[in-house]
Amino acid sequence: xxxxxxxxxxxxxxxxxxxxxxxxxxxxxxxxxxxLFRPLGITQxxxxxxxxxxxxxxxxxxxxxxxxxxDRTTLTxxxxxxxxxxxxxVTPDPxxxxxxxxxxxxxxxxxxxxxxxxxxxxxxxxxxxxxxxxPDRLRENLLALSFPPPQE
Numbered sequence: 001x002x003x004x005x006x007x008x009x010x011x012x013x014x015x016x017x018x019x020x021x022x023x024x025x026x027x028x029x030x031x032x033x034x035x036l037f038r039p040l041g042i043t044q045x046x047x048x049x050x051x052x053x054x055x056x057x058x059x060x061x062x063x064x065x066x067x068x069x070x071d072r073t074t075l076t077x078x079x080x081x082x083x084x085x086x087x088x089x090v091t092p093d094p095x096x097x098x099x100x101x102x103x104x105x106x107x108x109x110x111x112x113x114x115x116x117x118x119x120x121x122x123x124x125x126x127x128x129x130x131x132x133x134x135p136d137r138l139r140e141n142l143l144a145l146s147f148p149p150p151q152e
Contacts, residue, residue, distance in 0.1 A: 062099070
């Protein structure tokens with residue numbers, strides 16, 4: 001009894017699988033930004049996390065986890081090195097001591113100021129690589145996949 005899938009199905013998955021293509025593209029883009037931010041001592045994930053904290057009021061940990069599509073345990077693990085470097089503070093929520101609020105320090109803000117011009121230059125280069133010439137449409141589509149409307 002032959003239980004092997006036909007090669008045509010392998011090719012179909014290779015050519016059609018959004019998950020495969022998104023993961024491959026995400027890894028390639030992440031490598032570019034990791035290389036870019038290496039001289040600053042951060043990764044692209046850390047840049048995104050720091051940038052998510054750049055707001056007037058300290059956000060709650062749950063809000064940041066939702067924005068970054070992380071669970072709280074993963075977010076906590078990602079915060080630790082940033083906290084050790086003095087880029088972020090984690091404090092109890094004044095309204096609910098069980099919750100935590102996250103805030104950039106002055107050093108964290110200074111690091112972001114260094115990183116943003118690098119990020120802009122690299123992003124301009126990536127936008128030019130897109131065949132459609134419409135990076136905003138890609139971003140809209142990715143948001144639709146990340147935050148689909150609720151099912152009725």
